[in-house]
Amino acid sequence: MLQRPVEELDLDKLLASPELQAAGGLILALLIGYAISTALAGALARAAARRHDGLDDHLLALMRRPVWTTVVVVALEWAGDRLHLVDQATLDAALGTVLVVVWAAALVRAADEVLLALVQRARMGQAGLGFMHGRATMLVHFLVRVVVLLTGLYLVMVLWGLDVRAWQVSAGVAGAVLGFAAQDSLGNLISAVLLYGDAPLRIGDTIVVDGRLRGRVTDIGWRSTRVLTNDGVEVNLPNALLGTQRIVNESAGPNEAVRLVCEFTVEFGRTPEELRAIVLPGVAGLPELRPDLPAELQFRGPTEAGLRFALLVHLADPARRTQGLDVANSHILRSLRAAGVALAYSSHAVHVGGPLADRLRAALVPGPKTMS
Known part of the structure; x- marks a missing residue:
């Protein structure tokens, strides 16, 4: 019985095989991707133990897929370089496009998570985040998407070897025209951003x-x-x-209390102590005013008509300033009338003499009537 000789396995030739190298590279990439995913999962568990808002958890979870995809794409690029199945430039552009799309989607989702966390902190009253509400969040949400989209398109065009200089020039001209035509609107928009930020x-x-x-x-x-x-x-x-x-x-500061100054003038002969005893009682119970902040009655000095005083009270709501003035002034008038104190007013005596006085007297005072 004839026996065929068994050929010795050429290990060096086998290891130099492009197919085996490509397969080994892909398997190694999958193992590395699995190791990275496991490491990120452990980091997620540690972050969850440190923080309570869950922001780190969401961000790390969002990074797992693009990181794993990046490792696999690098392995595919290396395998394609070994196998030479397609044009290497085309393969690089296609794989680069995949990376751009995956990372762009991850960045948009990460920005959404950060915005959501900021809005939640703003609702909880964290200082410096009062602008994170309503349209401000919508604007940041829109701007992030626009920036990521434009950056992704630019990178894809560069990967595929397209000439981006013409696009850059066109975008610059269009931006200049739009900026000149809508400078007032842009000024208002920039001011709105500053209002939200400041x-x-x-x-x-x-x-x-x-x-x-x-x-x-x-x-x-x-x-x-x-x-x-x-x-x-x-x-x-x-x-x-x-x-x-x-x-x-008027609503800023430690509280919304706004001080009102109600000035009035009384006739001479009264002392500041007497006026305080007349006006201050009952102020704390007036509507529209803060009962916990004491009222003051200040003597501002004499005038030509009388003694000038000012009642200082605090509004409960700055938006109801006119109503507060009405309540305080009405209380002053009632208190003075009840105490028999008259408000002072300016009066002027006019003295007329000479020929003009005689003519006025003759015109105003009729003379004796003669009997006919």
Whole structure:
């Protein structure tokens, strides 16, 4: 019986096989990806033990897929270089496009998670995050997507060898034209971003603009801010105007209490102690005023008509300034009348003499009538 000789296995030739190297590279990439996923899972568990908001957990979970995909794509690129099945430039561009898409999607989701965490912290009252609400969150959400999309398109065009210089020039010209045509709108938009970031006012605050307009902020938009006056009239103020005008926020500070000054003048002959005993009792029980903040009666000095005083009280709601003035002034008038104290007013005596006085006297005082 004839026996065929068994050929010795050429190990070096087998290891030099491109197919075996490609397969080994893919298997190694899968193992590395699994190791990275396991490491990230452990990091997730440690982060969950340290923090309670879950932001680190979500961010690390979002990074697992793009990191694993990156390892696999690198292995595929290396395998393609060994096998030479397709054009290497085309393979690099295709795999690079996959990486751009995967990482862009991960970045958008990560930005959404960060925005959600910031909004939750703003609702809990964390300092410095008052601008994270409503349209501000929507704007950041939109801008993140636009930036990621444009950056991804640029990278894809570079990967496929497209000429991006013409696109850059066109985008620059279009941006210059739009900026010149909509400079007022852009100014209002930039001012809105500064208002959200600096947060000099918030929705619900009572403000005074340039000492002339008073009202409550009802909405802060990207073009204008809406203020509702005490007369029930809504005024739209361009955001660029708010960036240049003097704004007094009566709702800012440790509390919303705003001091009112009600001045009045009484006749001579009264002392400040007497006036305090007459006016101050009963102020704490008046509506529209803060009962926990004591009222003051200050003597401001004499005038030509009498003694000038000022009653200082605090409003409970800055938006009801006119109502508070009405209540305080009415209390002053009632208290003075009950005590028999008269308000002083200016009076002037006019003395007329000479020929003009004689003519006026003759015209006003009739002479004796003659009998006919």
